[in-house]
Amino acid sequence: MIDIQISSSPLNIAACIDAVVSPDCGGVDIFIGTVRNATAGKKVLRLEYEAYESMALKEMHKIADEASRKWPVENMVIHHRTGVLQIGDAAVVIAVSSPHRAAAFEACRFTIDTLKQTVPIWKKEIFEDGETWVAAHP
């Protein structure tokens, strides 16, 4: 089972875990990306996420398919948030189940690392004295 979603509502972390648990699996690995309160020592007030939703969903499916080819993934959930997020909010949840833990760890790591490189989603950091689209400028 692969479940990919982009949502402007808060992510339900417990539901993501429940969705991947399987009697065939001995491990669930989960990555939760959360909003940090500072970047390079500068206080962050909040983040704003924007997605090219139709393409982002396609790219996330490609990642899940590739992870499933590389490792024996039983179930995978990738949920990404958009809109205004406060410090501590979950921006992304990736949950993976596999018969054995090594594959679950590796597939989860591969998924978040690739998502950060290929999925058309952007975040803007709002500071006390301005705002910056992350990674936009060299």
Added chain:
Amino acid sequence: MKITLLVFGIVKEILKNRTMDLELPEHATTADLKATLHSQYPALQQLAVYRIGVNGEYSAENAVLQDGDEVAIIPPVSGG
């Protein structure tokens, strides 16, 4: 021919627009589109790098555009 241009993130601010229709010469490529945009919006050239999406897929360099294509300017992504 006419394409629909979608912009996101920093590019939306540079172009001051979310979506626009753009008239291009027949057989225009993604490189032609970049050149057109750079002359109208020099700030685009200050970006780290950006890619072009055509109909929801990353395009190859110099891909030929077709009438009715949905073309997205994709600045460096920063999801997660």
